[in-house]
Amino acid sequence: MSVLDSRSDIYSVGALAYFLVAGQPPFAGRSAVKALAAHLYEQPAPPSAHRPDLPPELDAVVLKCLAKSPADRYPDIESLESALAECRTGGQWSQRDAAKWWQLQSGPATDPRR
16 A cells, blocks of 8 residues: 655646646546546656657656656655756746736636625
8 A cells, every 4th residue: 555645746746747738638538437547557658749849858857747656756846846947948937927927828817705
């Protein structure tokens, strides 16, 4: 039996990162049961299979997050952050750039209390 720790969260971040960079989930086009089984037993195609313009080091980071064995994933979020910073595109976006991008994607901010 596996112990759940931060590496489970790293897997989840990897699945989300895969979707963000590839435009689809790691095991798209399968029934829910087959997708769950694939998450347990199959290695996904590299994100660059869907987006050939992705840098190889970003492929490697995302795939390491999705490693089947928790021991093969990043041990914590700080290690993942360091790996992402090492990618050649790592220093190109600031937090301000990201906030602006999200604002443009979601439209005008609304007050949730209204």
